[in-house]
Amino acid sequence: MSRTSLGAAAASGPPWFLVFVLGLMLLRLVYAGQVELAPQEAYYWQYARHLDLSYLDHPPLCAWWMALSMRLLGNTELAVRLPAILSSTLLSGVLYSLGARLYSPAAGVLAALAANATVLFGLGAVVMTPDVPLVLCWTAALRVLCELVLPDGQGPGRFAWRWYLLGLLCGLALLSKYTAALLPLQVLATALVTRRGREALRTPHPYLACVLMLAVFSPVLAWNHAHGWASFAFQTTSRARTVDGFHGFLVGRYLGLQAVAVGPLLYLALWLTAPVLARQAWRGDARARLLAFASLPGLALFTLVSPLHWVKMNWVAPAYIGLMVAAAAGACALRERRAVRAYAALSVGVGAVLMVGMYLMPLCPWIPFRERDNLVSGWRELAEAVQRHRGATGLPAPAVVGWGYKTASELAFYLPDRPETRSDAALGGSGLAYDFWRDPADPEGDAIIVADQRQPLRDAATRLGAHCAAVTELPSVTVHRGPRTVTTFSLWSCQHARPPRQVAARGLPAVSEGAR
Template sequence: MAGSVNPWLLGLLALTALRLAAAALLPLAPDEAYYWVWGRDLQPGYLDHPPMVALWTAAGTALLGDNALGIRLLGPVGLALATLAVAGAGDALFPERRPGRWAALLLNAMPLTNAGAVLMTPDTPLFVFWCLSLWAVARLHASGNGRWWLAVGAFAGCALLSKYTAALLGAGLLLWLLAEPSARRWWRDGRLYLGGAIAALAFLPVVAWNAAHGWASFVKQGGRAGAGTEFGPRFVLELVGGQFALASPVLLILCAAGTGLAVAAWARRDGGAGLLAALVLPAALVFLWQATGSRVQGNWPAVLYPAACIAAAAFAAPRLQSVGAWIGGGMTLAILLQAGFSPIALPRSADPTLARLAGWPGLARDVEVARAAAGVGFVAAEEYGLAAELALHLPPGVPVVAISGRWDLFTLPEPPVGRTGLMLRSLRRGEGAPLWPGATPMGEVVRSRDGTEAERYRLFRVETPPGREPAALLPRPR
């Protein structure tokens, strides 16, 4: 009967349907195209991240094909599951207040969360499995049943397979186990260690891949850890300002205030509030510390918000929560409309959607015209995202070659030596020499949206040289 249908679940289904529609309609960003290549060359690890995003793109494209919706399919579906997990965790931790649905609403109103639901990056599965881990440990705390440690370990292991940032989840749980009196008993329970073993076992293939490839991914991502050398307030202000835009101003303030109130409640022996504080504070401090000397990308702190939104919903005034949800939802809608329909002609510097999403099919058409006019056999690019976009959008049968050292870590075929092709190079990369010698300039092409320039590229006539920079033939849509 219609009266028995849960309106909250209907709202979540409607939101998921809207996100699926946005996933189908919005152009793919270069990183998404790059992760599509990963899904066509499945491995236990990659230079940039662990393999979960490759598994998600491979699963989605196996179901719906090599298109935007196929690549992004599991994002909206996963965020719906994460929403249920956050709602369940909030109600489990505070059964008298039952703030779970409000916490889920606040989380889903954030532009950052909606971007993660639509765009497929490693942060998307990380966010989903982080929320599921939070739900499992909330159930553990509420029930006192140690078997939940097995679920915590399984979800945390999947988070580690998504992105190395998941180590901060372990740091938060460790802090809670050490500082929360009611949680210390778990140190005497073997199921805690079994859960940890499950997480470690899930991550073991990534370790094995790194061991076989000179620890390439650990070295690359480990080099980003730490505060860097440019000490000063610049990157801290950039980080905080970015979160005001990505989380929305009111919701960011509510999350910060809610976390502070959770710390105060923890001091009064509220173990549930302590869990939320422990899952926010270590990661937040790490990001702030790193920002004292190097840039922290705006999407990295997304993992702070599931626990922070529960804290905000549990401790902040309902009226402020409502205002924050409306403002965040309005900002999200404006961003999606600009990305999909560009009602306002903004320059690249003021419109990230223009810079990352716009004009790829048109660029591919112009490149194909230039290739055919030059009478050459392939198209190449040194930027991995640009090469992946061309592989997705160029006509069938046109080989696409990606050039750079990172492709040595893939199992993709190498291009034949001595063939002539057309190479693109963004003018934003400067005027340095191309990686392949003997490149001859052949003009320029522009990527644009409705006449507004997004990026300009120089064309070169090139020949695949023997024994030079590593290169790979990219897969093409099936």
């Protein structure tokens, strides 16, 4: 394949591949408006309603993209998800370009198909989270890095523009999610172990690219400086405090979730690819070194952390990009072997079945699913019930408090007037980003408090007694997926809710977050 620009490389794939990618995009656009928001999406929608330089638990790029989409399409599910759909379409093209540039067009096509046939990337194509811009920028950065460090790369270009494009992409990745802190370190490691990379480090351009990266990331630094470095503390010391020793069951959960995320057969193939890629890198293959540094440190890090801390399904996503390209290249190199072709087809097929099943689960109640883990059904049903209680109290309507940011965010989106809901901080707990959106000294008023049995308000009597002049328990609300029960929500009417500062001033008990 001739060395071409990123966009031209994506377009040079087989025509059926382009039709496939555009067809997927259209299907996802239709699907996006049919399914209720996942709690994380509703939470990031709240980010977008409270635009800022950054937020407690994530950098701002996801919210910025979402806010732009909402400005065009309004407060709809499609508007929330449009950035994810467009990003996933671009990711398919960039992933194809990366595989084709390093190995062959066939490897690029297989890598892109495999990614789209996973729950992690396929479902992530319609669920807008910070991982969406992170993975796109990460993959694009690897594609640019190919031209900078590989022996047959095009080099930095006029005015060394590729180094500055790389710096921009690393900055945007950092502006997406803190996991991207691994990316510039991996770029540096790749430069150090390649001849062209070492030569480039003797010029000013990589260092000026780092300055550009930090400039792009500067909104996060400015926000943290203004808020006592709260986000950095949350991601480091706060998470470290949750580690309480080795837990074998967490390893099983980690491996099981990752097997579901990419499909069990593909997951096994990626693990088998890892030592092969490491061996090729050790022997001096520049392509293998680039992919190994892009994938293996992240995979090793999260695997080592898994016995100590719950590693969520999506955290490992960037580490799979390089491994997928390497695995696709290996399968293409051995395509004459019938067993290899069969395993590759089966890996993609099994992943696709899991992914399609996850797509259809909210729409088809007959698909078996552990309803406790069903986070996209019943929110409209809950909002209708809460609105009836709000309407019965007259004006002004009581405030709405969701115990847990998930419930608070979903109610903010699905209640008809889209009110400024409150979260745990209204009851003396920690509301994550909600703590920065509302003054804890708000005046007294009535409130309806809602708690999901999946995240129950265990100390309700003590906590509500401390924060409400009077409490009336309301009928609970059970929500459904078709005839199946998803979960039940407990509701209370809180008269003259006291702000947390007032509760502390009166010497009333403040129940710790650990009671949840």
